[in-house]
Amino acid sequence: MDMLLLAIGAIFVNNILLAQYLGNCPFCGVSKKLSTALGMGAAVTFVAVVASMLTWAVYHYLLAPQGLEYLKTLVFILVIAALVQFAEIFIKKQSKVLYDSLGIFLPLITTNCAVMGIALLNIKHGFGFVQTVVFSAASAAGFALAILLFACVRERLFISPVPSAMRGTAIALVTAGVMSLAFMGFTGMTN
Amino acid sequence: MLIPAMILGGIAVVAAVGLGVAARVFHVDEDPRIKGLTDLLPGANCGGCGFAGCSACAAAIVEGKAEVNACVVGQTEVARSLADFMGMELVESGPQVACPDCQGGARATLKYEYGGFDDCRAAMLFFHGPLQCDHGCIGLGTCVRACQFGAITMGEKGLPVFDPNRCVGCGACVRACPKGIISIISETTKILHWNLYSECLAPCRQKCPAQVNVPKYIEHIKNGEYDLALLTVKERNPLPLSTGRVCPEPCALACRRQTEDEPVAINYLKRFVADWEMNSGHRLHIPVAPDTGKKVVVIGGGPAGLSAAYYLRRLGHAVTIFEQMPALGGMLRYGIPEYRLPKAILDWEIQGILDLGIKARTDVKLGRDFTLDFLRVEGADAIFLAVGAWRDRELGLAKTKPAGVVSGIKFLERFQEDPSIRVKGHAIVIGGGNTAIDAARTSLRAGAESVTIVYRRSRDEMPANPVEIVAAEEEGVQFHFLCAPNRFITEDDKLVGLEVLGMKLGEPDPSGRRRPMPVEGSEEVIPCEQLVEAVGQMPDLDFLQHDGMPTLPTTRWTTIDAKEHTLQTDVPYIFTGGDCFTGPGLMVEAIGAGRFAARSIHFYITQGEIPPIEHRQTNLVPDSIFDSIVGVAPLPKVHEQVVVSLEDRLGTFKEVEGTIDEEDAIYEACRCLNCGTYCYDHDMEMIRLQAQEEAAG
Ligand SMILES: Cc1cc2nc3c(=O)[nH]c(=O)nc-3n(C[C@H](O)[C@H](O)[C@H](O)COP(=O)(O)OP(=O)(O)OC[C@H]3O[C@@H](n4cnc5c(N)ncnc54)[C@H](O)[C@@H]3O)c2cc1C
Numbered sequence: 094m095d096m097l098l099l100a101i102g103a104i105f106v107n108n109i110l111l112a113q114y115l116g117n118c119p120f121c122g123v124s125k126k127l128s129t130a131l132g133m134g135a136a137v138t139f140v141a142v143v144a145s146m147l148t149w150a151v152y153h154y155l156l157a158p159q160g161l162e163y164l165k166t167l168v169f170i171l172v173i174a175a176l177v178q179f180a181e182i183f184i185k186k187q188s189k190v191l192y193d194s195l196g197i198f199l200p201l202i203t204t205n206c207a208v209m210g211i212a213l214l215n216i217k218h219g220f221g222f223v224q225t226v227v228f229s230a231a232s233a234a235g236f237a238l239a240i241l242l243f244a245c246v247r248e249r250l251f252i253s254p255v256p257s258a259m260r261g262t263a264i265a266l267v268t269a270g271v272m273s274l275a276f277m278g279f280t281g282m283t284n
Numbered sequence: 285m286l287i288p289a290m291i292l293g294g295i296a297v298v299a300a301v302g303l304g305v306a307a308r309v310f311h312v313d314e315d316p317r318i319k320g321l322t323d324l325l326p327g328a329n330c331g332g333c334g335f336a337g338c339s340a341c342a343a344a345i346v347e348g349k350a351e352v353n354a355c356v357v358g359q360t361e362v363a364r365s366l367a368d369f370m371g372m373e374l375v376e377s378g379p380q381v382a383c384p385d386c387q388g389g390a391r392a393t394l395k396y397e398y399g400g401f402d403d404c405r406a407a408m409l410f411f412h413g414p415l416q417c418d419h420g421c422i423g424l425g426t427c428v429r430a431c432q433f434g435a436i437t438m439g440e441k442g443l444p445v446f447d448p449n450r451c452v453g454c455g456a457c458v459r460a461c462p463k464g465i466i467s468i469i470s471e472t473t474k475i476l477h478w479n480l481y482s483e484c485l486a487p488c489r490q491k492c493p494a495q496v497n498v499p500k501y502i503e504h505i506k507n508g509e510y511d512l513a514l515l516t517v518k519e520r521n522p523l524p525l526s527t528g529r530v531c532p533e534p535c536a537l538a539c540r541r542q543t544e545d546e547p548v549a550i551n552y553l554k555r556f557v558a559d560w561e562m563n564s565g566h567r568l569h570i571p572v573a574p575d576t577g578k579k580v581v582v583i584g585g586g587p588a589g590l591s592a593a594y595y596l597r598r599l600g601h602a603v604t605i606f607e608q609m610p611a612l613g614g615m616l617r618y619g620i621p622e623y624r625l626p627k628a629i630l631d632w633e634i635q636g637i638l639d640l641g642i643k644a645r646t647d648v649k650l651g652r653d654f655t656l657d658f659l660r661v662e663g664a665d666a667i668f669l670a671v672g673a674w675r676d677r678e679l680g681l682a683k684t685k686p687a688g689v690v691s692g693i694k695f696l697e698r699f700q701e702d703p704s705i706r707v708k709g710h711a712i713v714i715g716g717g718n719t720a721i722d723a724a725r726t727s728l729r730a731g732a733e734s735v736t737i738v739y740r741r742s743r744d745e746m747p748a749n750p751v752e753i754v755a756a757e758e759e760g761v762q763f764h765f766l767c768a769p770n771r772f773i774t775e776d777d778k779l780v781g782l783e784v785l786g787m788k789l790g791e792p793d794p795s796g797r798r799r800p801m802p803v804e805g806s807e808e809v810i811p812c813e814q815l816v817e818a819v820g821q822m823p824d825l826d827f828l829q830h831d832g833m834p835t836l837p838t839t840r841w842t843t844i845d846a847k848e849h850t851l852q853t854d855v856p857y858i859f860t861g862g863d864c865f866t867g868p869g870l871m872v873e874a875i876g877a878g879r880f881a882a883r884s885i886h887f888y889i890t891q892g893e894i895p896p897i898e899h900r901q902t903n904l905v906p907d908s909i910f911d912s913i914v915g916v917a918p919l920p921k922v923h924e925q926v927v928v929s930l931e932d933r934l935g936t937f938k939e940v941e942g943t944i945d946e947e948d949a950i951y952e953a954c955r956c957l958n959c960g961t962y963c964y965d966h967d968m969e970m971i972r973l974q975a976q977e978e979a980a981g
Binding site for chain 2: 151155156159161164167168171172174175178179182183185186187252253254
């Protein structure tokens with residue numbers, strides 16, 4: 094039950110994108126088409142889960158025993174970047190299909206603050222390993238959900254009579270704001 | 285301090301070593317050429333090549349799945365550097381650009397007011413768009429937004445306007461247009477295309493035997509784009525200077541303005557742009573496809589042969605023309621007299637065709653100097669027989685022709701060879717076709733005291749171009765209608781007169797013309813010293829009897845037999861067209877046949893089979909023929925430009941008619957209603973004209 098609440102909370106109430114404003118660059122950049130948004134969502138989910146597991150381990154078995162908690166941001170950046178690189182090399186060799194659909198997004202995620210944010214949040218909330226996995230998966234799913242919804246809106250926006258000054262990123266940011274207002278409706282569902 | 289630094293460094297080292305090892309272990313062989321090509325590509329990642337981005341395109345090129353010219357953005361420049369990189373040679377082909385097929389647009393009536401999304405695809409969802417016309421442009425400009433290169437703008441008429449210089453042919457607009465009226469067209473596709481019933485075709489376009497896009501080139505003239513106008517003509521007709529002078533304009537017979545007014549002077553306009561090129565001193569560039577290595581021989585250098593050669597060459601085949609006479613041109617040179625088509629102009633026009641890389645051998649006659657089997661042995665992949673109709677029909681009034689009697693083509697041909705020949709005394713020309721009128725007007729110019737045309741039907745049945753008949757009348761040619769030649773009157777074997785018999789018109793014959801019937805006892809004698817029999821021609825097919833010729837079936841009209849939908853004869857590699865297939869016809873028909881044969885030959889030599897054309901338009905589309913148009917105010921047609929006065933004409937073979945000037949051309953172009961098939965909206969046109977009148981005060 095707790096896990097379910099944790100998941101729902103991460104997906105809807107504290108949506109990483111719309112409530113916490115993390116990962117805004119891919120949100121605006123890669124959301125013009127539904128198909129690319131789908132690819133991005135999947136890639137983020139994959140990386141966020143693996144990165145959280147690894148960073149959790151590094152934090153609890155390496156940094157905490159030495160009392161080096163303050164180094165976590167620095168170390169996490171290093172670990173996540175290396176991990177993503179590694180994943181790219183590995184997938185490229187192992188699965189051509191997977192590489193073709195995720196590959197191009199992986200380098201983009203190296204610098205994705207959503208992934209980094211999720212890793213740090215796990216530590217901040219003091220989650221155990223299982224909670225970490227659930228929370229990161231759910232947060233990433235929230236990211237995917239938001240970017241998918243947003244892509245649908247933007248495909249529609251493309252054919253709407255938008256004043257030219259507002260076309261493109263401008264209207265996208267406004268729309269993101271409106272969506273985030275909508276997501277505020279979930280506040281208070283979990284605690 | 286030491287421990288944190290060590291831990292941080294340690295993690296970094298582990299990560300670096302891990303990645304290094306991984307890169308080794310999981311190394312994927314990637315062709316270094318892909319990287320090289322990617323760097324050369326423009327990096328627009330537009331997808332116009334059909335691959336996901338530039339590096340995918342590079343990979344496809346390396347794998348041989350794409351050509352070096354796959355990149356639509358970089359075009360020739362990038363293609364050349366890619367080819368260099370790959371060690372290949374780049375052969376240039378015609379550019380591919382987007383062309384819209386809808387000309388009408390704003391004039392189609394509204395079915396309903398549409399207030400939805402400003403997007404054609406969205407509008408399409410509601411009953412196929414707000415316009416009555418189901419075929420044409422909706423006009424909301426989705427293609428304009430789809431174009432990444434700013435090549436499309438919305439024109440005044442609410443139709444997209446394409447800038448061929450900016451268009452890279454990526455096809456984004458084609459995918460965006462829900463009506464499917466934009467296509468990426470290469471020169472090859474254009475040449476191979478024939479009118480289809482499913483297309484939106486103005487009546488003149490349907491009627492023209494060569495299928496010239498008349499409204500399009502007139503529109504270009506209106507905008508002062510004479511080069512584009514002429515290129516539009518040349519897509520279908522390589523002989524605009526000649527047709528501009530002698531074509532009887534079948535297209536004008538279908539002109540919609542005619543229902544309220546005189547038809548547009550289409551041919552004056554064609555002549556205007558053709559002369560514009562000639563007087564400008566340089567020729568427009570005509571793209572030619574890369575060589576295919578196929579050889580085609582064309583026999584006969586008349587309009588049919590020249591047209592086939594021109595299009596086959598543009599499709600990339602090697603073409604040689606074999607011609608029996610000393611110069612090319614066929615009936616244009618040896619039939620049509622100088623005062624209608626100056627030979628210097630014809631020479632210039634033919635030179636332009638030969639300049640594309642066509643070889644011509646003159647003074648060689650099929651049957652006398654070579655055989656069809658010989659050509660085949662010499663490596664011709666296909667042969668196009670366009671030998672025209674060069675044998676005069678004879679009346680057979682006397683076993684031996686008395687001195688002073690000559691047949692039509694012989695007569696005209698002699699003037700081409702020696703223009704100083706004189707005709708003495710009174711002359712009679714028998715016949716009612718172009719040959720007869722040309723012989724009559726030529727006789728007058730060569731000094732005949734009087735010229736009389738004897739024709740067995742009435743003026744209305746004369747097959748000659750109406751303008752020619754009028755000109756002949758003006759120049760003083762006398763006409764004896766409804767009388768048939770009966771007998772030569774001779775003295776000492778010399779002609780002194782012709783006995784004719786009166787006729788009356790009876791029932792229509794299969795050709796629709798009323799059959800003349802003799803009236804008993806109506807004989808009369810017309811005195812004359814010179815007589816030209818111009819009673820029709822037929823192909824001279826004697827060469828078929830020679831050894832070394834495959835058996836080619838002929839018809840009972842002594843024409844070569846071939847399949848109507850391919851122009852292929854029973855011998856698969858031999859094709860035919862023009863006058864030797866249809867019997868004597870018009871120059872535009874021969875030009876159309878030349879391109880049609882080029883299409884068949886192209887498919888035959890490249891694929892072995894000629895795909896049938898489905899829904900090929902052969903008759904006028906009934907929906908497109910109106911008997912009245914509301915609100916078209918008559919505008920007087922431009923005057924013809926007579927440059928040699930009536931008095932001066934008789935002593936000279938100088939060209940009688942001149943070309944209209946630029947001002948007149950633009951005025952005349954504005955008379956064109958720019959019709960499509962269906963979208964013509966009577967009311968809108970009326971409103972427009974009213975507004976114009978009001979503005980004029
Ligand atoms: C006097 C006259 C006036 C005309 N006026 C008009 C007009 O005003 N408007 C109009 O539209 N049409 C007019 N026409 C019709 C028009 O000229 C023809 O329809 C057209 O030229 C036909 O083209 P073609 O290529 O089929 O044949 P042709 O033009 O006859 O060309 C055939 C070519 O084949 C060559 N040839 C023939 N036999 C051999 C052989 N055995 N070996 C090698 N070469 C050979 C001939 O020398 C000739 O060059 C006129 C025709 C004549 C005769």
